Amino acid sequence: MVPLLVILLTLTGAWAGRPVLLPPPHAADLVLPPDQWFTQKLDHNNPGDDRTWQQRYQVNDTFYQPGGPVFLMIGGEGPATAIWVVAGQWIEYAQQYGALCFQLEHRFYGESRPTADMSVENLQYLSSEQALADLASFSAAMTEQYALPEGTKWVAFGGSYPGTLAAWYRLKYPDMVHAAVSTSAPLLAKTDFLEYKQVVKDSIYAKSGEQCYMNVQQAFADAEQLLEHPIGWRSLTSAFQLCAAFDGTSSLDGNNLMQILADRIESVVQYNEDNRAFSGHKDANITIGSVCELMNDESMGVPIERLAALNDLIMTVHEETCVEHRYQSLIDKMTDLDFASENNDATRTWIWQTCTEFGWYQTAEGAEQPFGQHIPLSYYIQQCIDAYGPEYVWIYGGYDQSFVDAAVAATNAKYGGRDLATSRVVLVNGSIDPWHAMGVIVSSDPALPAVYINGTAHCANMYPARAEDSPELVAARQQIGDLIGQWLQED
Numbered sequence: 001m002v003p004l005l006v007i008l009l010t011l012t013g014a015w016a017g018r019p020v021l022l023p024p025p026h027a028a029d030l031v032l033p034p035d036q037w038f039t040q041k042l043d044h045n046n047p048g049d050d051r052t053w054q055q056r057y058q059v060n061d062t063f064y065q066p067g068g069p070v071f072l073m074i075g076g077e078g079p080a081t082a083i084w085v086v087a088g089q090w091i092e093y094a095q096q097y098g099a100l101c102f103q104l105e106h107r108f109y110g111e112s113r114p115t116a117d118m119s120v121e122n123l124q125y126l127s128s129e130q131a132l133a134d135l136a137s138f139s140a141a142m143t144e145q146y147a148l149p150e151g152t153k154w155v156a157f158g159g160s161y162p163g164t165l166a167a168w169y170r171l172k173y174p175d176m177v178h179a180a181v182s183t184s185a186p187l188l189a190k191t192d193f194l195e196y197k198q199v200v201k202d203s204i205y206a207k208s209g210e211q212c213y214m215n216v217q218q219a220f221a222d223a224e225q226l227l228e229h230p231i232g233w234r235s236l237t238s239a240f241q242l243c244a245a246f247d248g249t250s251s252l253d254g255n256n257l258m259q260i261l262a263d264r265i266e267s268v269v270q271y272n273e274d275n276r277a278f279s280g281h282k283d284a285n286i287t288i289g290s291v292c293e294l295m296n297d298e299s300m301g302v303p304i305e306r307l308a309a310l311n312d313l314i315m316t317v318h319e320e321t322c323v324e325h326r327y328q329s330l331i332d333k334m335t336d337l338d339f340a341s342e343n344n345d346a347t348r349t350w351i352w353q354t355c356t357e358f359g360w361y362q363t364a365e366g367a368e369q370p371f372g373q374h375i376p377l378s379y380y381i382q383q384c385i386d387a388y389g390p391e392y393v394w395i396y397g398g399y400d401q402s403f404v405d406a407a408v409a410a411t412n413a414k415y416g417g418r419d420l421a422t423s424r425v426v427l428v429n430g431s432i433d434p435w436h437a438m439g440v441i442v443s444s445d446p447a448l449p450a451v452y453i454n455g456t457a458h459c460a461n462m463y464p465a466r467a468e469d470s471p472e473l474v475a476a477r478q479q480i481g482d483l484i485g486q487w488l489q490e491d
Helices: 087-096 128-145 161-170 194-207 210-226 230-239 251-270 288-296 303-317 327-334 345-356 377-396 402-413 434-438 471-488
Strands: 005-010 036-041 052-060 068-075 102-103 153-159 179-184 190-193 359-361 425-428 450-453
Touching: 005 190, 005 194, 036 128, 052 128, 068 087, 068 128, 068 153, 068 161, 068 230, 087 102, 102 128, 102 190, 128 153, 128 161, 153 161, 153 471, 161 179, 161 425, 179 303, 179 471, 190 402, 194 210, 194 251, 194 288, 194 434, 210 251, 210 288, 210 303, 251 288, 251 327, 251 434, 288 303, 303 359, 303 450, 327 345, 345 359, 359 377, 359 402, 359 471, 377 402, 425 434, 425 471, 450 471
Parallel strands: 005 068, 005 153, 068 102, 153 179, 179 425, 190 359, 425 450
Antiparallel strands: 036 052, 052 102
16 A cells, blocks of 8 residues: 655744744635544653643644645644635645645643643743654644654644644654655844844845845944833834833833834734735735835824824734733733633743744844844843743742753754754745744755745645745745655655
């Protein structure tokens, strides 16, 4: 019998500045499969711990042909919405290769809640290592449940953080996964990810030129000046519609406000001209081009007034009534332990993973970026301390930047960073996406080919095709599909 191929596609959730694959379009037109539940082990590292929990998954068998591949979409740091089980480029590959499709939600995100709450005592079970073991456990169970043939091959697909998981799954479980397509995946853990904002600069230059970049840089320089005096504080409060009067005596409030304003531009760059409008995303039409058109419009006033106008636009699109800039409000959200709380937008769980494994803090400490110098590494490290507090210290024996540095070093030692010691993994990145700086964009190893797509942003190849897609994007999707077909033929 022909070995069955199982392909994993991994997804993520949403948080400013984190690697996120957003849902595909036309959700209202799709018939979605129901949620199902898998009994998963809580702690894969402790054979004596028999506690279990219910992990959400969905199935789509529309295209399955006996002996054909099975695709498993693995959730990332957000809800595993059923939309992705019926839409996206991976579904085109599923139709091409006659695939049975699964989606498995990541532990501690969405409805997959292994513990009663998100206390630090419980968050010790949230890690990439546990998530990878979840994949292996689920895949083994589905192989038995669906009577899949011996020798079934698994190929992991992933976009963003789950793209990292896809590559690591192939690395750590080569007997379970035959190959991987790893898209927009940050493979190198790094505490101070100053390169993120540097790529934002390069992307603004590439799409709209020097004038826009200089206007953005001047706007943030002007904002930094306003941070220094009470008169400026009143101007910031009014111009950017803050929820409370700005108090410049709190450096963390200043850090938080500057990162919020930087994210107004960074998020546009990260998802520039993608195809997320198909899921009803209200800001999909805001691109680098439209941002720069506004930032270059002298009729809107000086650069900081244009930045305020951009802020107004994004607030209107997202129906925001004010900008909550206070650092303590962020910490209040992050210290809410209730899964069911309206504060649970995955920030607490994702920041936990950055504090204990990845870093990836997008500082403005590098010179080659337009956002000033008020977004330091200490701002992010303080979040780890304040969000997880004494309980964190009690369990882990202390906490400061050296702990994060050590955790990041351990992650790179465990997985190899950019030096993946594996094969049959294609590494896909877009030139506009800031996350490509932590990935692999050039490879001389035919077993680990790199596909670097000029002019595209985060996970662009994973969205459904459309008429306006660039020739480079069209060619990349074809190349990836050909690699899947090639690997299907290999033992």
